[in-house]
Amino acid sequence: MATAVEVRDLKAWFGKTEALHGINMSVESNHATAVIGPSGCGKSTFIRCLNRMHETNPEAKAEGEVRIGGMDVYDVPAVDVRRRVGMVFQKPNPFPTMSIYDNVAAGLKLNGTRNRKTLDEVVERSLQQAALWEEVKDVLKKKSGASLSGGQQQRLCIARALAVNPEVLLMDEPASALDPISTAKIEDLIFELKQKLTIVIVTHNMQQASRVAEYTGFFLMGNLVEFDKTEKIFTNPSDKRTEDYITGRFG
Amino acid sequence: MPSKFVQLRRQVTDRFFTGLAAGLSVVVIGALVAILAYLVLRGAGSLNWAFFTQIQKPVGESGGGMANGIVGSIMILVIASCMGVPLGIGAGVYLAEFGRGRLGQLVRFTADVLNGVPSIVIGMVAWGLVVVQQKHFSAFAGGVALAIMMIPTVTRATEEMLLLVPQSVREAAFGLGIPQWRTTLSITLPSARAGILTGVMLAFARIAGETAPLLFTAFGNQFWNLSPSQPIAAMPLQIYTYALSPYDEWHRQAWAGALVLVLLIVGTTTLVRFVFLRRMMGGAR
Numbered sequence: 098m099a100t101a102v103e104v105r106d107l108k109a110w111f112g113k114t115e116a117l118h119g120i121n122m123s124v125e126s127n128h129a130t131a132v133i134g135p136s137g138c139g140k141s142t143f144i145r146c147l148n149r150m151h152e153t154n155p156e157a158k159a160e161g162e163v164r165i166g167g168m169d170v171y172d173v174p175a176v177d178v179r180r181r182v183g184m185v186f187q188k189p190n191p192f193p194t195m196s197i198y199d200n201v202a203a204g205l206k207l208n209g210t211r212n213r214k215t216l217d218e219v220v221e222r223s224l225q226q227a228a229l230w231e232e233v234k235d236v237l238k239k240k241s242g243a244s245l246s247g248g249q250q251q252r253l254c255i256a257r258a259l260a261v262n263p264e265v266l267l268m269d270e271p272a273s274a275l276d277p278i279s280t281a282k283i284e285d286l287i288f289e290l291k292q293k294l295t296i297v298i299v300t301h302n303m304q305q306a307s308r309v310a311e312y313t314g315f316f317l318m319g320n321l322v323e324f325d326k327t328e329k330i331f332t333n334p335s336d337k338r339t340e341d342y343i344t345g346r347f348g
Numbered sequence: 349m350p351s352k353f354v355q356l357r358r359q360v361t362d363r364f365f366t367g368l369a370a371g372l373s374v375v376v377i378g379a380l381v382a383i384l385a386y387l388v389l390r391g392a393g394s395l396n397w398a399f400f401t402q403i404q405k406p407v408g409e410s411g412g413g414m415a416n417g418i419v420g421s422i423m424i425l426v427i428a429s430c431m432g433v434p435l436g437i438g439a440g441v442y443l444a445e446f447g448r449g450r451l452g453q454l455v456r457f458t459a460d461v462l463n464g465v466p467s468i469v470i471g472m473v474a475w476g477l478v479v480v481q482q483k484h485f486s487a488f489a490g491g492v493a494l495a496i497m498m499i500p501t502v503t504r505a506t507e508e509m510l511l512l513v514p515q516s517v518r519e520a521a522f523g524l525g526i527p528q529w530r531t532t533l534s535i536t537l538p539s540a541r542a543g544i545l546t547g548v549m550l551a552f553a554r555i556a557g558e559t560a561p562l563l564f565t566a567f568g569n570q571f572w573n574l575s576p577s578q579p580i581a582a583m584p585l586q587i588y589t590y591a592l593s594p595y596d597e598w599h600r601q602a603w604a605g606a607l608v609l610v611l612l613i614v615g616t617t618t619l620v621r622f623v624f625l626r627r628m629m630g631g632a633r
Contacts, residue, residue: 153519
């Protein structure tokens with residue numbers, strides 16, 4: 098089994114408050130790994146450390162080792178990391194002034210790709226991977242990304258992230274603002290996408306974790322309490338706290 | 349279910365405040381309409397071809413116009429905008445995207461103070477900075493004075509409008525590995541374009557009517573001048589001189605000048621909005 102993301106003793110702070118107390122985790126490549134836990138447990142902070150988005154908050158700081166495909170994430174410029182580790186956010190956030198086409202092409206265009214043919218190909222491929230192509234192919238340059246429905250916007254954001262061809266895709270509660278039908282579409286997508294890349298998904302929804310992920314990590318108060326095969330976590334957890342959480346005793 | 353009385357009271361309150369808001373809007377718009385109407389009434393009669401093509405005739409001769417003032421005003425405003433708008437937007441971007449520390453506080457405070465400095469004082473500053481150094485009045489000096497007046501308004505408007513762009517939009521860009529300068533230039537600024545444009549136009553409209561900062565910078569000129577390094581006529585200065593004169597003919601021209609000045613401002617503002625906002629609509633939304 099190949100490891101896509103190797104996390105060693107990762108700590109993170111907001112100001113003086115330590116939000117993560119030394120996390121260790123190995124994420125297997127071409128699989129989906131779910132990160133679950135109650136609000137404020139540090140699960141979002143954790144995945145935002147993987148592509149160094151954590152430090153875009155001026156108060157924030159992180160320490161430790163994150164290796165992604167031989168690259169030490171904290172040893173290279175943050176923009177290089179983010180080009181190889183895509184991110185999808187909780188609320189769909191298409192660029193408001195851009196057309197659908199420009200939204201998807203943004204990552205390439207604004208990093209210097211000018212070749213029209215390459216861009217056309219990437220836009221079509223990414224939208225197809227995000228299962229949005231059929232719905233928007235006739236209005237690519239006519240409609241703005243913001244004019245789509247919430248579910249479509251989120252798939253547009255996924256397409257935008259895929260366009261730069263990342264090795265790892267981080268998803269921070271990607272379906273929590275969507276209706277059940279849109280959520281199902283996103284989940285189907287995750288199955289398709291892990292053929293090509295590695296997915297780490299934060300979710301509040303335990304059923305979702307059990308549906309989409311092979312591995313699950315349970316976070317509590319800044320610690321990774323348990324990390325194992327999803328099936329094991331949900332049927333036979335080894336830690337009492339995990340069991341309490343998944344049976345709904347708290348959180 | 350609330351009682352009949354409560355329902356009635358709510359309805360009356362609702363009507364009252366809706367009416368109040370509508371009434372106050374009418375007062376505000378009414379003031380503008382009244383000014384425009386009065387200007388048209390007093391000034392439109394003196395508008396003719398000569399007003400736009402000729403310069404001032406010697407006293408005692410009838411006719412003549414403000415062509416040199418119109419051209420002069422346009423020139424000074426172009427000079428001022430070329431300096432004031434980029435500086436103001438640049439400072440606004442700094443404040444919104446980078447200026448969290450001491451320097452940011454200082455720039456923000458300075459801009460607010462500068463906004464409150466009387467225009468005559470700004471005229472004196474430009475006089476000291478440009479006129480005294482060059483030893484003569486000039487269109488350029490007038491432009492500098494008006495640019496200084498423009499900067500704080502443009503800066504603060506740019507900052508406010510950029511702060512209205514949701515943080516999630518910046519995050520989306522950072523998440524794609526787009527560097528911060530690129531994000532600001534290609535994503536955040538365009539998202540705030542309409543608001544920034546409104547701020548720029550407000551600043552423009554304000555300086556277009558300023559007289560005091562021009563008194564000892566542009567100085568005014570009774571003759572044609574197209575050189576930025578020479579004293580130049582400007583509409584507010586000419587209106588001021590004409591209105592104070594004892595001649596009826598000049599009074600009429602002052603009214604006409606005021607009307608043209610207002611139309612110039614309204615026209616520019618509308619045109620710029622039209623051009624830029626249409627470009628923004630193109631392709632998206």
